[in-house]
Amino acid sequence: xxxxxxxxxxxxxxxxxxxxxxxxxxxxxxxxxxxxxxxxxxxxxxxxxxxxxxxxxxxxxxxxxxxxxxxxxxxxxxxxxxxxxxxxxxxxxxxxxxxxxxxxxxxxxxxxxxxxxxxxxxxxxxxxxxxxxxxxxxxxxxxxxxxxxxxxxxxxxxxxxxxxxxxxxxxxxxxxxxxxxxxxxxxxxxxxxxxxxxxxxxxxxxxxxxxxxxxxxxxxxxxxxxxxxxxxxxxxxxxxxxxxxxxxxxxxxxxxxxxx
Numbered sequence: 001x002x003x004x005x006x007x008x009x010x011x012x013x014x015x016x017x018x019x020x021x022x023x024x025x026x027x028x029x030x031x032x033x034x035x036x037x038x039x040x041x042x043x044x045x046x047x048x049x050x051x052x053x054x055x056x057x058x059x060x061x062x063x064x065x066x067x068x069x070x071x072x073x074x075x076x077x078x079x080x081x082x083x084x085x086x087x088x089x090x091x092x093x094x095x096x097x098x099x100x101x102x103x104x105x106x107x108x109x110x111x112x113x114x115x116x117x118x119x120x121x122x123x124x125x126x127x128x129x130x131x132x133x134x135x136x137x138x139x140x141x142x143x144x145x146x147x148x149x150x151x152x153x154x155x156x157x158x159x160x161x162x163x164x165x166x167x168x169x170x171x172x173x174x175x176x177x178x179x180x181x182x183x184x185x186x187x188x189x190x191x192x193x194x195x196x197x198x199x200x201x202x203x204x205x206x207x208x209x210x211x212x213x214x215x216x217x218x219x220x221x222x223x224x225x226x227x228x229x230x231x232x233x234x235x236x237x238x239x240x241x242x243x244x245x246x247x248x249x250x251x252x253x254x255x256x257x258x259x260x
Contacts, residue, residue: 012042012100012126014167021178022046024160026122027096034091036083036099036109036125039063041070043100048075055091057083083109093119100126103172107131107147114154114181115196118188123181124160132159132177139247146207150200152248155184190252199255206243206251214243218258231257 012018021043027033034055038044040063047054054076058064061080068078079086084105088095097120101109106127113123127135135151136159137143151157163176191199209217215232219225229239235253237245246254
């Protein structure tokens with residue numbers, strides 16, 4: 001079946017990589033697992049061998065026949081739906097999530113999934129290598145940005161391994177990477193859940209002009225540039241710091257000072 005360009009379909013064709021991804025999922029055989037965008041079932045075949053409580057979410061209704069044929073009947077539950085509109089509550093929590101994410105909406109899927117908080121036990125996914133590097137980036141690196149802070153708010157993020165273009169059809173022009181995020185059970189205690197979106201909006205504003213001093217970016221709109229530089233100094237940071245110089249702990253501390 002021909003991949004659909006408008007859906008960003010790049011079908012995984014390497015059994016070795018598929019098995020490696022499935023082996024990396026930190027779940028027991030009876031735990032609930034959901035795969036996002038199974039496509040023709042390259043991962044699904046191995047998932048059905050390991051997990052008894054498996055769910056698949058596939059947007060492309062035209063590929064469902066191929067998917068069912070490849071994995072066999074009765075081995076999982078398939079939802080024909082757009083994952084961005086899908087309520088994971090239909091599956092139930094807690095759940096482990098896995099998927100070869102479409103390049104064009106990978107970041108949106110990551111954000112939607114992690115916002116379920118403690119309902120997600122693990123998230124193992126494949127994205128462009130550049131996106132994977134951004135997710136696991138640390139302070140003082142150019143790759144450190146909003147996606148880094150967003151993902152690391154919820155827990156530990158690790159780039160497990162890279163995947164060559166030859167592992168897909170059609171072959172993409174870039175390398176991919178498999179990333180795993182293990183949500184921290186204490187993420188709810190870092191901030192009340194009703195403050196998650198205001199916090200992420202605060203971080204978004206901070207990175208809106210990432211090459212400028214953070215005190216200028218956040219302070220100019222309120223006239224508190226000097227105050228912000230004082231707060232950064234009290235936090236043990238350079239008052240001339242740029243957004244990329246802060247990690248998740250510093251962003252949380254700065255947000256707490258800013259809204260208090």
